[in-house]
Amino acid sequence: MSTTxxxxxxxxxxxxxxxxxxxxxxxRVILEMEGEYVxxxxxxxxYGHRMHEKMAESRSWPGFLPNAARMDYLASLIYNHGYVxxxxxxxxxxxxxxxxxxxxxxxxxxxxxSHLLWLGVLVLDLGAFTPIMYTFxxxxxxxxxxxxxxxxxxxxxYMRVGGVVRDIDDKFIERTREYIKWxxxxxxxxxxxxxxxxxxxxxxxxxxEFTPDLARRYGLTGPVLRGTGVAYDIRRAEPYSxxxxxxxxxxxxxxxxxxxxxxxxxxxxxxxxxxxxQALDRLPEGPFLAKVPxxxxxxxxxxxxxxxxxxxxxxxxxxxxGSEVPYRMKIRVPSFSNLSILPEVCxxxxxxxxxxxxxxxxxxxxEIDR
Amino acid sequence: MKDxxxxxxxxGKSLLVGMMITLREFFRPVVTVQYPRERLPISPNYRGxxxxxxxxxxxxxxxxxxxxxxxxxxxSGCIGLQGEKRExxxxxxxxxxxxxxxxxxxCGTCVEVCPTDALDYSNEYRHVGFRREDFHYxxxxxxxxxx
Numbered sequence: 001m002s003t004t005x006x007x008x009x010x011x012x013x014x015x016x017x018x019x020x021x022x023x024x025x026x027x028r029v030i031l032e033m034e035g036e037y038v039x040x041x042x043x044x045x046x047y048g049h050r051m052h053e054k055m056a057e058s059r060s061w062p063g064f065l066p067n068a069a070r071m072d073y074l075a076s077l078i079y080n081h082g083y084v085x086x087x088x089x090x091x092x093x094x095x096x097x098x099x100x101x102x103x104x105x106x107x108x109x110x111x112x113x114s115h116l117l118w119l120g121v122l123v124l125d126l127g128a129f130t131p132i133m134y135t136f137x138x139x140x141x142x143x144x145x146x147x148x149x150x151x152x153x154x155x156x157x158y159m160r161v162g163g164v165v166r167d168i169d170d171k172f173i174e175r176t177r178e179y180i181k182w183x184x185x186x187x188x189x190x191x192x193x194x195x196x197x198x199x200x201x202x203x204x205x206x207x208x209e210f211t212p213d214l215a216r217r218y219g220l221t222g223p224v225l226r227g228t229g230v231a232y233d234i235r236r237a238e239p240y241s242x243x244x245x246x247x248x249x250x251x252x253x254x255x256x257x258x259x260x261x262x263x264x265x266x267x268x269x270x271x272x273x274x275x276x277x278q279a280l281d282r283l284p285e286g287p288f289l290a291k292v293p294x295x296x297x298x299x300x301x302x303x304x305x306x307x308x309x310x311x312x313x314x315x316x317x318x319x320x321x322g323s324e325v326p327y328r329m330k331i332r333v334p335s336f337s338n339l340s341i342l343p344e345v346c347x348x349x350x351x352x353x354x355x356x357x358x359x360x361x362x363x364x365x366x367e368i369d370r
Numbered sequence: 371m372k373d374x375x376x377x378x379x380x381x382g383k384s385l386l387v388g389m390m391i392t393l394r395e396f397f398r399p400v401v402t403v404q405y406p407r408e409r410l411p412i413s414p415n416y417r418g419x420x421x422x423x424x425x426x427x428x429x430x431x432x433x434x435x436x437x438x439x440x441x442x443x444x445x446s447g448c449i450g451l452q453g454e455k456r457e458x459x460x461x462x463x464x465x466x467x468x469x470x471x472x473x474x475x476x477c478g479t480c481v482e483v484c485p486t487d488a489l490d491y492s493n494e495y496r497h498v499g500f501r502r503e504d505f506h507y508x509x510x511x512x513x514x515x516x517x
Contacts, residue, residue: 059445062443062445062479063445063479064445065445065477065479066445066446066475066476066477067475070475130388130392134395137401140401144413147413147415147416148413148415149415150417151413151415151416151417151476151478151491152416152417152476155475155476157475157476157477157478165478165482166415189391192387192388192391193387193388193391196384196387197384197387197388198380198381198384198385199381199384
């Protein structure tokens with residue numbers, strides 16, 4: 001802990017977390033305070049460490065499928081997608097076109113529910129209780145749709161190498177279309193209730209500002225980076241799956257503060273709805289699971305697969321030595337890099353603004369600890 | 371001074387707009403389900419813990435052939451089953467099928483590898499117990515109890 005000696009008598013150390021309502025999980029931040037001002041916030045990680053990377057090295061590769069969903073509980077399908085993607089790339093297997101479309105549809109639904117939850121809890125952290133009730137009503141609709149096709153509500157294990165577990169049916173398509181209409185009708189309400197609210201704006205405008213340069217230095221990705229004006233999205237920068245087929249925008253803002261990250265995410269909800277609509281229209285017929293051999297040996301070599309999680313760039317790097325068990329698996333998670341900017345940005349900030357800043361980073365702690 | 375009143379005005383207006391939205395919620399249908407007293411219908415595709423499928427045509431009322439494929443493939447190692455050789459019966463007879471649900475992560479590998487489709491997901495989602503052993507399910511006893 002860096003404390004300058006001449007000010008030491010005015011300073012005190014405040015422990016925030018690991019069970020603090022606004023740290024969303026088990027993040028602990030040691031704050032060096034001067035009055036109400038945070039002078040040196042130091043995140044302490046590892047309370048939710050489950051050694052996922054080591055687990056990947058100690059069992060045959062299909063055994064890691066359920067683990068992939070448990071790193072980020074809000075984007076399980078996207079983590080599933082990344083994992084089956086890297087295995088497919090290494091083993092040279094191609095998923096069927098219908099499976100790729102189903103993957104995109106379910107991933108986008110997953111992204112939407114993550115953004116909706118984030119919207120609710122950010123405002124909750126800032127002291128407004130009502131919006132989370134509304135976002136949960138919307139989110140529940142997505143969870144019901146996904147439950148019907150994947151069989152679970154949070155930690156999905158839906159994707160398999162070569163395709164998905166279960167095909168989507170007309171009922172799913174109809175329900176998703178209904179949901180898209182519903183969500184579009186709700187967005188003006190959120191605009192008025194949250195974006196237009198004067199207290200909310202005063203709490204987030206100009207808080208936690210940073211430049212694209214700083215964001216690059218810390219490896220920030222996702223909506224936080226796009227909030228500084230950099231249109232970097234893996235779905236565009238390194239297209240995977242069938243994303244190149246769709247017409248969608250990468251929303252950016254130039255503020256670089258909490259408000260910019262907020263606006264980017266809200267606009268992303270609309271873009272995800274657009275992708276969903278197009279994917280449902282163009283859904284090809286055919287098998288939902290490619291014909292793959294029962295036992296797949298991973299050929300020696302390595303492969304990398306990057307996907308865009310709701311929080312940023314998620315990269316799986318898999319090294320194999322020719323057996324069924326991976327030799328090494330490296331997972332680059334977005335929240336870890338996003339959190340690393342906290343000590344830099346939050347120095348000299350009010351404690352209540354720190355909560356806003358952490359809320360806008362959209363941290364998922366199990367993903368950071370792995 | 372003028373700025374001061376302008377701020378009060380915009381603040382008050384934004385408060386009223388928010389209040390109007392919440393007020394409208396009073397007249398919308400209630401979405402909350404009072405869980406223990408009310409229940410939503412569960413999707414038939416819901417994946418609860420695995421069960422042995424009851425098959426009336428088989429003499430043992432299930433299709434398990436004790437090949438131990440599920441036990442071998444399970445990433446969490448939560449399945450323990452045993453078959454025994456009986457006189458006059460072809461193949462092995464299942465005598466024990468234990469599922470340690472405390473370890474199971476519901477990945478579905480066992481259901482997918484089963485050569486005879488003997489396993490399926492149940493629709494059970496209410497698991498309550500005071501001891502660890504309450505979640506060690508005996509699937510064979512479950513399938514025999516079913517009528």
